[in-house]
Amino acid sequence: MNSLMKLMTTAAILVATSALTPAFAANTAITVGMVLEPPNLDPTSGAAAAIREVTYANIFQGLTRFDANGAIVPDLAKSWDISADGLTYTFHLATGVKFHDGSPFSADDVKFSLDRARAPDSTNAQKGLFADIASVDVVDPATVKVTLKKPNGSFLFNMAWGDAVILSPKSIATEATNPVGTGPFKFVNWVKGDRVELAKFEGYWGAAPKLDKVTFKFISDPSAAFAAMMAGDVDAFPLFPAAETLEQFKADPRFEVISGNTEGETLLAMNNGKKPFDNIKVREAVAHAINRKEIIDGAMFGYGTPIGTHFAPHNPDYVDLTAQSNYDPEKSKALLKEAGYPDGFTVSLKLPPPPYARRGGEIIAAQLAKVGIKAEITNVEWAQWLEQVFKGKDYDLTIVSHTEPMDIDIYGRDNYYFNYKSDAFKKIMTDLSGTTDPAKRSELLKAAQKRIADDYVNAFLFELPKLGVANAKIVGLWKNQPTPSNDMSEVYWKD
Amino acid sequence: MAPYLLKRLISLVLSLLAASVVIFLVLQVVPGDPASYMLGMNAQPETVEALRQQMGLNEPLVWRYLTWVVGLAHGDFGVSYTYKVPTGELIAQRLWVSLPLALYALLLSTVLALPIGIISAAKRNSAADYGIMGVTQLGIAVPNFWFAMLLVLLFSITLRWFSAGGFPGWNAGFFVALKALTLPAVALALPQASILARVMRSSLLDTLSEDYIRTARAKGLTRGQTLVRHAVRNALIPVLTIIGLQFSFLLAGAIIIENVFYLPGLGRLVFQGITQRDLIVVQSVVMLLVFAVIIITFLVDMAYALVDPRLRSRA
Numbered sequence: 001m002n003s004l005m006k007l008m009t010t011a012a013i014l015v016a017t018s019a020l021t022p023a024f025a026a027n028t029a030i031t032v033g034m035v036l037e038p039p040n041l042d043p044t045s046g047a048a049a050a051i052r053e054v055t056y057a058n059i060f061q062g063l064t065r066f067d068a069n070g071a072i073v074p075d076l077a078k079s080w081d082i083s084a085d086g087l088t089y090t091f092h093l094a095t096g097v098k099f100h101d102g103s104p105f106s107a108d109d110v111k112f113s114l115d116r117a118r119a120p121d122s123t124n125a126q127k128g129l130f131a132d133i134a135s136v137d138v139v140d141p142a143t144v145k146v147t148l149k150k151p152n153g154s155f156l157f158n159m160a161w162g163d164a165v166i167l168s169p170k171s172i173a174t175e176a177t178n179p180v181g182t183g184p185f186k187f188v189n190w191v192k193g194d195r196v197e198l199a200k201f202e203g204y205w206g207a208a209p210k211l212d213k214v215t216f217k218f219i220s221d222p223s224a225a226f227a228a229m230m231a232g233d234v235d236a237f238p239l240f241p242a243a244e245t246l247e248q249f250k251a252d253p254r255f256e257v258i259s260g261n262t263e264g265e266t267l268l269a270m271n272n273g274k275k276p277f278d279n280i281k282v283r284e285a286v287a288h289a290i291n292r293k294e295i296i297d298g299a300m301f302g303y304g305t306p307i308g309t310h311f312a313p314h315n316p317d318y319v320d321l322t323a324q325s326n327y328d329p330e331k332s333k334a335l336l337k338e339a340g341y342p343d344g345f346t347v348s349l350k351l352p353p354p355p356y357a358r359r360g361g362e363i364i365a366a367q368l369a370k371v372g373i374k375a376e377i378t379n380v381e382w383a384q385w386l387e388q389v390f391k392g393k394d395y396d397l398t399i400v401s402h403t404e405p406m407d408i409d410i411y412g413r414d415n416y417y418f419n420y421k422s423d424a425f426k427k428i429m430t431d432l433s434g435t436t437d438p439a440k441r442s443e444l445l446k447a448a449q450k451r452i453a454d455d456y457v458n459a460f461l462f463e464l465p466k467l468g469v470a471n472a473k474i475v476g477l478w479k480n481q482p483t484p485s486n487d488m489s490e491v492y493w494k495d
Numbered sequence: 496m497a498p499y500l501l502k503r504l505i506s507l508v509l510s511l512l513a514a515s516v517v518i519f520l521v522l523q524v525v526p527g528d529p530a531s532y533m534l535g536m537n538a539q540p541e542t543v544e545a546l547r548q549q550m551g552l553n554e555p556l557v558w559r560y561l562t563w564v565v566g567l568a569h570g571d572f573g574v575s576y577t578y579k580v581p582t583g584e585l586i587a588q589r590l591w592v593s594l595p596l597a598l599y600a601l602l603l604s605t606v607l608a609l610p611i612g613i614i615s616a617a618k619r620n621s622a623a624d625y626g627i628m629g630v631t632q633l634g635i636a637v638p639n640f641w642f643a644m645l646l647v648l649l650f651s652i653t654l655r656w657f658s659a660g661g662f663p664g665w666n667a668g669f670f671v672a673l674k675a676l677t678l679p680a681v682a683l684a685l686p687q688a689s690i691l692a693r694v695m696r697s698s699l700l701d702t703l704s705e706d707y708i709r710t711a712r713a714k715g716l717t718r719g720q721t722l723v724r725h726a727v728r729n730a731l732i733p734v735l736t737i738i739g740l741q742f743s744f745l746l747a748g749a750i751i752i753e754n755v756f757y758l759p760g761l762g763r764l765v766f767q768g769i770t771q772r773d774l775i776v777v778q779s780v781v782m783l784l785v786f787a788v789i790i791i792t793f794l795v796d797m798a799y800a801l802v803d804p805r806l807r808s809r810a
Contacts (some may be wrong), residue, residue, distance in 0.1 A: 039533065039577030039771060045536025045546075046577075123546040124533040176579040192578060192588055193759025193767070194662055217661065219757040223644060227659035228757070231651040383527025383772045388534060391528075404537055 027493040029213040030474065032486055033225060033237035037193065037218040040176035043162040044117060049403065049484035052162035053239075054196055054216050056485035058102075060165035060181035063110065064156050070263075070314075070482030072160050072407070076105070076182065086151030086436045093142045098402065099168040100186040107144040111136045112164045114146070126385055129158040132433075134383035153436045162483060184489045194218065198425055198488075204303070207264060210476075210492035229255070229469050236470035236477060238486055243301045249469045256302040256472045259303055261478035264401035264464030265310050266356055268364055273419025276345055280439040285335035286397075287325035289371040289406035290364065290459050299359035304462035309449040310408050313463050314480070317445040321453040325460065332371040344372025347396035351377060352385040356464065357399040364399065390417050401464045405483060409443070411452050418459045507789055515567070521559050522774045528552075528771040529576045550576055563778065572779040577771050582779045585764060592662055592676075593753075593760040598746035599673075599680040604688035605738065611688075612695025612734075617722060619700065627692065634689030643682035643755045650678060660756035662719035679756045680764045683749060687741050694737050698730040705729075731802050743788045 020463040038050035043060060057065060065075035072078075077091035083246040085208045097105035116122065118130035137145045148155065158164060170178035179187050184206065185198040197243045198214040217234055219225045221241035230250070237454075238258070240246070248254040270277040270286060277283055308321030337345060351361040365375040375397060377381065380388065389395040400409070410416055412429040428451060432444045453460070466481045476491035530546040531538070554562075566573055572582035578580045633734050651659040657678050667671045702708065703726050711721045752760030761780060768776035 037767070039773075040579050045537065046533050048533070090569070107685050109598055120541075121532070121545045121549075121550060125538045125542065127542045183754070191664060191759065192580075194587055194664075194757075217757075219660070221754040221757065223645075224660055224755055224757050227644075227647045227651060228661070231647075231655065231659040233651075233658045233661060373777065381527065381770055383529075383770065385533045386531050387526045387528060391531060408536075453773055 002329055028211050029215070030235050030488070030491065031215045031217055031233070031492075033217050033219050033228060033234040034218050034241060035218075035225070035241045035484075038196070041179040041187065041190070041196070042175040043165055044113075044167065044202065045123045045125070045176070049071060052484040053486050055165075055179060055181070055183075056162045056483065057487040057489060058185045058198060059179050059187055060162070060167075061183050062159055062161070062165045064160040066160050066405075066482045066485070068478045068482075068487070069480065074258075075160075076110075076166055077159075080156070082436075083180075083440045085086075086153075086234055087148050089148070089155060090139070090144045091144050091146070093144065094205060095142055097298075098203045099171070099180055099182055100201055100203075101168055101171045101180045102203075103168055103170050104148050105166070105168075105182050107138040107186070108141075108167050109169060110144045111138050112169045113165075116172075117164065123216070126161055126163040126165055129161055129299050141252060151434050153433060153441055154406070158484070161447055162485070185214055186307040203359045207489075209489045211488055213489045216486070236468065236474055238466070238468040238477060239469070240467050240469045241482075242354075243303065243467055246467060246469070247310055249351075255472075256470050258466075258468040258470060258477060258479055260466040260481065261305065261312070261314050262403060262464045262466045262481040263312055263405040263407075263436065263483070264403040265307060265312065265361075265407075266304075266401040266461045266464050267399065268459035268461060269395075269398050269400060269418060270458055271393065271417075271419055272421075273393065274396060275384075276339070276341060276347075276466075277396065279339050280456055281335050281339035282341065283459075284325075285332045285339065285371065286368070286373070287456050287459045288328045288332040288464070289373065290325070290461070291327040291366055291367055292322070293327075294460055295360050295363050296366070300364045300462070300465065303465040303467055305465075306462050307460045308454040309460055310402070310411065310458070313450050317442045317449075318320070319446050320448050321449065322460075324453055325456065329371050336372060344374065346374040346376065349375040349377050349397040350385065350389055350395050351379050351399055352382055354381075354401070356401060359399065361399055361459070393417050393419060399461075403464070403484070408448050408452070411448075411457060418457055420452075420455070422451065422455060425451045425455075435437075503793065507793070510789060511782075511786060512564075515564055515782055516731045518559075518778055518781050518785075519563065519678070522778055523556065523597065525772075526726075531773060532772045533577065563775070567779070567782065575773055575776050577773045578776075579598040582776050584618065586761070586783060589759060589761045589764050591665060592758055593746055593762070594685070596676050596679060596749060596758070596760060597742060599676055600683035600687065600749075601738065601742055603680055603684035603689055604741070607693035608682065608688040609695055609734070612731060613699060614694040615696040616699035616703065617694065617718075627696075631689035631692050635683050635693075637686070638648050639682050639686050640751045640755050642685055642690075643679065643752055646678045646682055647755070661759065662758050678757075679749075679752050679758060682755075683745060683752055687745070690735065691737055691741070695730065695734050698733045699726055702726045702730045707715060716723075728802060732799055735795055735798050735802070739791050743791050746787060747784045 005368060018273045020332060034050060034053055036050045038054055039046060039048050041055055043049060043051045043055050061075045063075060063077040063245060064072050076094055076097065078094050081090045093107060096282050099105055106156055114130060114133060114136045117124045118133055132148045132150060135146045139145050165476050168174060168180045184201055184204045186201040188197040188199045191493045195218065196216045200209055200212045225240060226242045226245050229237055246257050250257050266480045268290065270283055272278060296304045297304060306322050307313060309326055315368060344472045349361055351357045361377055366375055368375045389398050409429050411420055412426045427450065428444055428448045435444060470477055473493050474491060475494050478487055530543050530550060530552060534543055535544060563573060572586065575582050575585060578585060611627055615624045618624050647659050650657045652790050657674065663671055708721055708726060711725050747762065749760060752765055753760040753763045765777055765780050
């Protein structure tokens with residue numbers, strides 16, 4: 001009897017230990033879901049946000065970078081000096097840095113990468129970021145000097161973009177399929193259509209990441225994304241496509257719903273160069289016909305911050321101008337009458353594929369109908385949208401989110417698809433790019449926001465939220481999206 | 496036989512050429528420029544121009560068509576605009592998912608459908624027959640993606656027996672990969688099996704009313720012997736036609752199921768190629784599918800000859 005008891009106890013202990021073992025071993029792998037697969041992995045030659053969502057801060061690093069809250073912090077450049085005239089930036093580079101292909105990083109690579117991005121045959125999607133650079137000179141292996149054509153207050157900000165990362169000249173030919181950077185994770189494998197795998201880079205110069213393995217898995221179908229999260233196939237889905245199921249995840253203690261903000265100003269864009277929207281009264285009427293709350297509730301399941309101008313509400317320079325274009329259908333009707341359209345009119349409304357546009361479009365069409373504007377909806381694909389609306393300016397109304405950070409300057413661009421022409425606005429932008437004093441810059445940015453709100457260029461709807469779901473045990477995922485990225489360098493599993 | 500084969504071969508080449516012209520032209524008419532799509536909203540016009548140059552989009556139309564077709568003839572599918580890897584490689588990777596999935600589904604549906612169809616016909620107007628007809632009617636009516644979602648809900652989310660989707664790759668182990676294809680194959684097989692079972696049943700019923708069946712019975716064969724030796728074999732021709740059609744459909748048309756289970760198959764490659772205007776990929780995959788359909792039809796014709804000796808002698 002005694003010996004039997006002993007045997008049973010031993011067996012019980014053995015079973016308990018073996019069952020507990022996996023819990024003691026720390027989990028160092030993560031699978032992250034993404035809706036779109038990157039077309040390639042070279043962030044310096046393609047605009048797709050998915051490229052940056054895989055590579056930014058994981059594989060590639062730039063001179064500066066965005067932190068989780070959107071502030072510009074040092075990256076490969078440890079520090080910098082700016083000359084008094086604002087024309088020369090001297091960057092002091094981190095030392096002991098190695099690329100994943102084994103070659104050492106130095107000032108030559110910075111010169112190579114920046115010169116490549118601004119070359120005449122460059123295919124950099126954000127070539128404008130480099131437009132003010134006059135020359136890039138190597139001072140010594142750890143120092144590089146960038147001379148600008150004119151002072152540019154946003155230069156350090158520009159250098160933080162995913163498009164401005166530093167590449168290894170040795171691996172440049174295969175960058176699109178086998179990216180080589182200086183970041184904490186190196187590229188391992190890409191099963192096209194399914195996943196990209198990264199592994200911890202042992203030779204990383206900075207603080208070692210806590211994860212050993214990161215897998216990005218591509219799931220475009222919303223219900224498949226839901227199933228993959230629920231079944232535990234995917235650990236985190238930072239930009240979750242099925243917003244309608246978030247309540248279910250909230251109620252489940254296994255998961256955490258992460259809602260933050262992006263840099264995406266969502267607009268009902270109006271063709272300012274075409275009748276009837278060439279008339280400011282009509283544009284103001286449209287603005288007052290829109291009920292933002294109804295759109296956010298209906299199309300975004302309650303997530304999203306209303307905006308009254310083209311600027312991110314979490315930015316310290318933001319001015320809340322939503323009251324200027326409040327929901328007031330009576331005023332809207334009166335304005336239409338004044339503008340000579342007492343019975344309204346019929347226009348087209350072109351909607352690109354994202355749910356905010358397709359769902360929002362239906363609601364907006366219903367709201368416009370109440371003041372007598374008949375919006376005929378046409379659904380278009382992205383490629384069509386770019387061709388017809390963006391390039392061809394062949395549209396009356398469209399809904400789109402402008403996701404680039406700090407992109408109010410688009411209102412000063414000639415030939416931009418809004419067809420908005422304002423010398424007053426352009427002057428603000430010219431002054432801004434020549435100003436480095438923070439207080440003066442803030443003033444100019446506020447003036448710019450007011451200018452476009454006063455001109456009712458577009459109906460400003462809401463700031464696009466970042467809605468994600470993750471396993472509740474994961475720590476360190478970014479809440480907000482200051483730039484497209486899934487920075488995994490500080491992510492870990494808590495026990 | 497030889498002149499017949501030669502004729503078939505010439506018509507095969509001609510249909511492929513005609514298909515290539517149609518596919519190429521249709522894709523040229525589709526609005527949307529691949530270079531603008533890749534560079535997005537903030538790109539400068541000169542950058543788009545530089546990329547167009549790099550992609551070879553500024554060459555004349557006829558020249559681009561000829562380069563493509565001559566390449567195809569050499570087995571070179573061109574380089575994908577977006578992925579920047581040879582399209583042939585992409586297609587080969589995807590075929591390793593789509594082809595096994597199609598075969599798996601076809602196998603399931605055939606193994607399931609033929610016995611059911613035969614039983615149903617043999618026991619005509621019995622309770623079993625009515626039951627089978629009811630269930631297969633439902634199988635045809637239920638959309639396969641919805642059935643797929645139900646499978647995921649039950650086997651992945653509730654029971655946790657299968658993952659909700661994805662494909663680990665064949666080098667993860669044969670059974671691991673096969674397991675990943677099981678739910679999608681079942682979802683694809685259900686409607687196909689329902690159709691096939693009904694075709695098998697009606698075809699067998701037709702044969703059973705033929706004179707030679709009565710003769711066979713009169714000669715002293717039992718019902719079962721007649722069924723196996725004479726009826727089923729003769730009833731197989733329409734069934735084979737349907738199987739051939741189903742295989743082409745499963746290869747090219749599994750796109751919705753591929754989406755539900757996020758499998759990296761051919762269907763998703765085409766779909767992604769269309770949204771991203773990766774025209775060279777779309778062109779080549781569609782061309783390959785046309786080729787596959789033509790070849791399968793050809794093989795089905797050969798299979799007729801196997802089950803029906805009369806077709807053999809006529810050929």
